[in-house]
Amino acid sequence: MDARAGSRTTQLAAPDARSGAEAGGPRVAFRWLETLWIQVAGTLCNIACRHCFVSCGPTATQLPMMSVEEVQRALDQGAEAGMRQVYFTGGEPFLHPEIRTLVDRALEVAALTVVTNGILLDAETVAWLAEAFARATSSLDLRVSLDGATAERNDAVRGRGTFGRIVAALERLGRAGLSPVVTVVEHEAGLEGAEARAGFLAFVRSLGIERPRVKFLPLLRIGREERRTHGYHGPLGDEPLLPAVESSLLCATGRCVTARGVSTCPILVEHPGARLGSTLAEASRDIRLGWSACQSCVLDGLRCNT
């Protein structure tokens, strides 16, 4: 089903943006917990991408790093709720001093994806990851973000010198027999279209990754990106979504745990109004899409999961 085409019928509200999540917007029923996002590194990141949707960076401390105990609590609650998969996010998860313990703990209860910029994946870390991958019965995935097949394109968004460091990490992962999912934001670098996508796939293969996996993300006009491209023109209207669109949204089957509580999704972690409770049980309820950012998923078809 084409969620994106179907959702085009949703009417936009007037551009006087509401701010509260509970204020309005279409309702999304909570179906079950499929995916648990855990913001293990808080908003701390070793780089500051121009299009970051949560304004993360080396000095960003809005959301603190989570302790091992906090992460374990989230994992226990997720397992209790029957989740299928966990995503570690941040900031940059590999900045967490206990990241290996966290990876092991997560793999004990579910499949795990670590969303990373790759820069901290040195030879020793990659060797450990390859071993963890082979050892675990659940799947371990790495999602490495890149923004183009050239330094010129990528560095304009992710910062000077990042391209070479990310590519070196991808080559190390390929040599270790791992196949990271390379995530690319389709910003104005022009990665839209089948040919551009095929070209990017060929580029990833050229780095020694034999089974290349690429995920293209639409641009989110929120966070730091909002200041760059002026964001969306207000929240969604109150009309119900098409059932196929509603059930496919991440917030119908996912929640995001941070050091400050449980939020609807990884994109809204900075908004106190999108916090649904302090436990997963409290947060497992229907919500309304009252945020401008919700347009990323409803209109642009964003799905953060792989």
Add this chain to the structure above:
Amino acid sequence: MRAAFLGGIYSNWIGLEAALADARARGAEEVFCLGDVGGFGPHPDRSIELLRSAGIRMVQGNYDDAVGNAREDCGCGYTDPRDNHFARISYAYTLERTSAAHRPWLAGLPHALEVDAGKLRLALVHGSPRQQNEFLWETTTPVAFLERLCDLARADVLLCTHTGLHWQRLLPSGRRVVNVGALGRPANDGRTCVWYAMLDTEDSREPFRFLPLEYDHDRLAREMRDERLPEEFVETVITGWWTTCLEILPAKERMRGRF
């Protein structure tokens, strides 16, 4: 009691014919099919007619729902553009070649079957008890999650297909989940055989076994080429490696394949 469980047929009518004969030769009193009769292979009516004339008890797959109700797409649940490209080719072909007389049958198939097999209560679904096109892969199905699905299905054994890869797990509660794999295409392991599952209620230690099935895959490949189906599909049939629908594979399953 012995019973055979067939996963997605994907229009591999030659494999289906071989499986029905094989299951009977092995003493199966009953044969079940967990859905997705069409897609991928040639001449969809041939598989439907084989299943209907043999009186096979069926669960509806997403493909059966789509073709039976002439929906816009196959509802397989792919997210990658290349996967969707091949899914569209396959669906357009199958939809066009499935005769109108068979569509109400496909549309009317049940979403689940409950079967009593000796002391075991079996639940048969296509994807999962909660969603027809949910993928239950071996490496992304934690034990607590599977226990929940067994609760939901009120079953001692939950049988499913949809992923194309067979696996089974005995849960701490003593219940079991069996993904019976697919008859329609090989298991991405470099072998040309396809797989189905056999239950033997007399065997309390290992009640379910997966059986490899050799069939005339060269003939299937010829028919697919004659029907101008994508060469990528044909390659899978003759090499045993998946060439499409790869992006939905979890990392572990993906790394076991060639592409």
